[in-house]
Every structure is written in structure tokens, then in C-alpha cells.
Amino acid sequence: MRVHFHGAAGEVTGSMHLVEAAGRRILIDCGMVQGSPEAEARNFAPFPFDAAGIDALVLSHAHIDHVGRVPRLTMAGFDGPIYAQAATADLLPIMLMDSASLAESDAERANRKRKPGQPEAMPLYTREDVRDALKQVRPLPYAARTELFPGVEIAFRDAGHILGSSIVELWADGRKLVFSGDLGMKGTPILRDPEPVREADLLLMESTYGNRNHRQRSETVHELGEILDAAWKDRGNVLIPAFAVGRTQELLYWFARHWDDWDMARWRIYLDSPMASKVVQVYDRHHELFDAEAREVWRGTPNPFRLPNLRVTETAEESMSINRLHGGAIIIAGNGMANGGRILHHMRQNLPRRQTRIVFVGYQAEGTIGRRLVEGARWVRIHGHDVRVNAHRHTVGGLSAHADQQGLLDWYAGFAPSPPLALVHGEDIAREALAGEIHERHGVEALLARPGMALDV
Structure with missing residues (x-):
């Protein structure tokens, strides 16, 4: 061999x-x-x-x-x-x-x-x-x-x-x-x-x-709750670059688990991905692959994939309409390394705002916009435009x-x-x-x- x-x-x-x-x-x-x-x-x-x-x-x-x-x-x-x-x-x-x-x-x-x-x-x-x-x-x-x-x-x-x-x-x-x-x-x-x-x-x-080594997941989840609370007090949006399969589902899981103590009902949550609803259907067909705790959460209320304030945006027009919101929105969009996809449109609008939080929950490969942001870049080029980065940045590696x-x-x-x-x-x-x-x-x-x-x- x-x-x-x-x-x-x-x-x-x-x-x-x-x-x-x-x-x-x-x-x-x-x-x-x-x-x-x-x-x-x-x-x-x-x-x-x-x-x-x-x-x-x-x-x-x-x-x-x-x-x-x-x-x-x-x-x-x-x-x-x-x-x-x-x-x-x-x-x-x-x-x-x-x-x-x-x-x-x-x-x-x-x-x-x-x-x-x-x-x-x-x-x-x-x-x-x-x-x-x-x-x-x-x-x-x-x-x-x-x-x-x-x-x-x-x-x-x-x-x-x-x-x-x-x-x-x-x-x-x-x-x-x-x-x-x-x-x-x-x-x-x-x-x-x-x-x-x-x-x-x-x-x-x-x-x-x-x-x-990653931080303890419990510490990371606690930090995520604090980030959301600070963003709400600053009246800003939260951007989360995430691939459609993996971290997206875990984020929704934690939103459901902490629905009351994070006061998640106050937010408008956008899953801005044309793939998202299709991926959710695949997860729903494969509950046999879930761990025991996840099967219990899926039977509870609210269901992570059916949060009452969750909107899955399919069309480009729906995605663009999110950019009219200057606060109170959690926007999960691809791709996870911020090197393409719809997250770039939201970053172009939101990165210059000091109220914005951008949260990285996965690996950022060398050469990607996500990597440059994690490393502290003050300017990034998006769609041919130089964008000033005033947003707060958070890397929560415990969700890797x-x-x-x-x-x-x-x-x-x-x-x-x-x-x-x-x-x-x-x-x-x-x-x-x-x-x-x-x-x-x-x-x-x-x-x-x-x-x-x-x-x-």
C-alpha cells in the first residue's frame, strides 16, 4: 500500500x-x-x-x-x-x-x-x-x-x-x-x-x-452570552461568519438552551444563507446521529431550528434588506472565513460602526479576510472598497x-x-x-x- x-x-x-x-x-x-x-x-x-x-x-x-x-x-x-x-x-x-x-x-x-x-x-x-x-x-x-x-x-x-x-x-x-x-x-x-x-x-x-487548546466550552458559552448582552446595550448588530453546516447549528442550539437567561426573544435573528433551510432538513432527517442531550433539546421549546424570532433569508433581496438594520440583529451568514458569500455585504455595512460586534467561531485560514480581522487589521478590502474596522472583534475558539x-x-x-x-x-x-x-x-x-x-x- x-x-x-x-x-x-x-x-x-x-x-x-x-x-x-x-x-x-x-x-x-x-x-x-x-x-x-x-x-x-x-x-x-x-x-x-x-x-x-x-x-x-x-x-x-x-x-x-x-x-x-x-x-x-x-x-x-x-x-x-x-x-x-x-x-x-x-x-x-x-x-x-x-x-x-x-x-x-x-x-x-x-x-x-x-x-x-x-x-x-x-x-x-x-x-x-x-x-x-x-x-x-x-x-x-x-x-x-x-x-x-x-x-x-x-x-x-x-x-x-x-x-x-x-x-x-x-x-x-x-x-x-x-x-x-x-x-x-x-x-x-x-x-x-x-x-x-x-x-x-x-x-x-x-x-x-x-x-x-480551546477554552472550556462552558466558559465560551458564557462569553457568548456576555457579547450579546453588551451588543444589545450598545444598540449594535452582531455578525457571526459561519459555514452552513456545523457551527451554525450549534449557535442555534445555544440560543435555544439559553432562551430565557440570555433574553433571546428581544433579538431579530437572521440565518442569511440560501443553504440554511435545506441543511436544517438534513439534520431533521438524521436525529439518530444526535447525542442524547441534543435529542432532548429538540423535543423541547423552543426548537433550535424553529426559534420564534429566527428568519431564514433565501433571496438576495431579503439579505440586502438586513443591511437597513443598525441594531438589534444577530446575523449568521456564510462563509465562515469571511472570504466570500453574504457575510461580506454585512461586514461592509457594519464593520465601520463602533456598536457592531463580529464574532469568529471557527478556524480562519491564512489569506482570508477573517484571518486578517482576527489578527487586528484596521482596514480590509471588500468588493473593491477599503472598509474601516471600528467594530469590536471576538474570537470564541471554544466553539470550534x-x-x-x-x-x-x-x-x-x-x-x-x-x-x-x-x-x-x-x-x-x-x-x-x-x-x-x-x-x-x-x-x-x-x-x-x-x-x-x-x-x-
Whole structure:
């Protein structure tokens, strides 16, 4: 068995790893590169392998940095099966159709501004390309050991990151490869804890937060309540960049849990995402994946997805109308790194106001507007306009969808014996810190995977 690293190897987006085993070629993830315009331009580059020669694609979960180039793969000639956990398979069309719609809009906008002699801008893929790719999806349940080809089997285990997120186990050539996917934190609301895995001949493990620990979730939730109260007293709006799957659902969960003590009824809450209502329907179809506490909350009043003052905005006109509100609104909008999507329109209007609070609840990749704001930028450029940042900024890492350093170490410690491992899906500063901790505790020298590197199992 040989593993080739082609993405999320020294960065946190663009997940893509190729496994050669039993005479077959299995691709694990096919994610979009996110960040600066230069980084995202890499999504148009040819794949570093023959797409038509891939026998199967296995997806760990539905976040766009793990699935966002699937239509490009099929456009390049891949016609094999695409395996995903059942909830991931349900989320996939929502995520990819939204991605295609944004790509089409971006290309159309660029072509309107195109000068004579400039080449026509093309979308990364279209909605029709997505429809073609989705025909190849094969949903699988958790825990079922499934033969993909003679001598090649996989199983999905719950990764506790988002609905349907999976740890991938792959058996071939008498060896076992484990890919952690993105691991969630223990005790994350709604989701179950990441499942332990006991043995592997090689582990590919994410390292997003390999150099730091999150605050206690209870402290973070308390802080969130204080932020909302301060914003209300200042008569300002609260902006929360969040991806449509994951942190959005957790935020609504906490609003329901603290409905009375946070006086949530006074707010106008906007879920400004054309995907939101569709994602909610997927969550409603998969209560069997919720933890026990979440199932209890869903039976209570108010239901997190049906708060009496929650408005899900579908159209661009509804979204633009929110910008007439100068206070009393909580606006949750994509994307979560503030690098595109509707949140940018709200930021352009609200960042100059001192009453505004902007709350970051997830990882902000290098090169994104979200990262620049977290690092204290006083000016950001949005849609070609320089915007002064007077708003209060808050980073509440305790709501992260990713395990922190201690969570990663605890999950790795569940293996017996400690397997060789390659660290992926992390910037070098995080990977080096995690590798050092693992070496000190377990005596294992972790490989820091790089694009183009290959490893025999």
C-alpha cells in the first residue's frame, strides 16, 4: 500500500490523498483550496494524477475543503463510485450546488467588468457539472465494513466534527490505513464524540489546532452570552461568519438552551444563507446521529431550528434588506472565513460602526479576510472598497468544530500500539507542536506530509 499526499499537506484546506493498493487507486477527499485569491486559483490547475485512472473516491465529510473539487474530478474523467456516509451524501448536493452557484456568479461578475482583450472568466464548475457528479455517489452507514473491490475494504466511524463526518478505515494488502478526517471536540452539542480506533498500520491525522487548546466550552458559552448582552446595550448588530453546516447549528442550539437567561426573544435573528433551510432538513432527517442531550433539546421549546424570532433569508433581496438594520440583529451568514458569500455585504455595512460586534467561531485560514480581522487589521478590502474596522472583534475558539491539541493527543492515545503517523490538514506551526508532543509521549516520529510526497505502508 502506498499513500500519495496531494492536498492539505502543510495547510488546512484542499484535502486530497491518493492510496494505491491491491492494484487499485482510491482517492480520499477531493477538497477545494481556500484562502487568498492566489491560493484559490490553484483549484483550476490540473490534478497531479490521471483522474480517469482513479477507481473510487471516498469522502470524509461534506465541508467544501474536503469535497469542493469533486465536480472537477468528474469533469477530468473520473467515472467511478463516490462513497460517503449517508448524512454526508445528503449534505453533498447542498454544498456543491451552492459552490457552483457562487462560482457561476463570480464568473458572471468578472465578465461584466472584463476589458477588451481580456480572456473570458469561467466558473470552476457549473450546477450541471454538480448534477453529473452526484450520480456517482454511493451512501454508506457508519460501522459497516464494505468491500469496494476484491481485496479493498473501508468502514466509516463517527468523527464528531459535523453531521456525517467520518474517520475512514481502509484495509488492503494485509495492511490497515486510518484517516482521521476532521475530528471534533468531545462534548460538542448535537454530535456524538469522535469514535476511538484501536489499531492502524498508518494513521493520517489532522492537526488544525495541534499547537493550542480551546477554552472550556462552558466558559465560551458564557462569553457568548456576555457579547450579546453588551451588543444589545450598545444598540449594535452582531455578525457571526459561519459555514452552513456545523457551527451554525450549534449557535442555534445555544440560543435555544439559553432562551430565557440570555433574553433571546428581544433579538431579530437572521440565518442569511440560501443553504440554511435545506441543511436544517438534513439534520431533521438524521436525529439518530444526535447525542442524547441534543435529542432532548429538540423535543423541547423552543426548537433550535424553529426559534420564534429566527428568519431564514433565501433571496438576495431579503439579505440586502438586513443591511437597513443598525441594531438589534444577530446575523449568521456564510462563509465562515469571511472570504466570500453574504457575510461580506454585512461586514461592509457594519464593520465601520463602533456598536457592531463580529464574532469568529471557527478556524480562519491564512489569506482570508477573517484571518486578517482576527489578527487586528484596521482596514480590509471588500468588493473593491477599503472598509474601516471600528467594530469590536471576538474570537470564541471554544466553539470550534475541530479537536484541540489535547483532544488530538487523547484520540491518538486510544491506539494500541501507537501507530506511525503522518500529520495533515494543519499549518506547520501547528503540526510541529503536535509532532513534538506525540514524540515526547509515545516515542513516535510523525511525518509532516508535503504535496507530492509518497509513503509506503
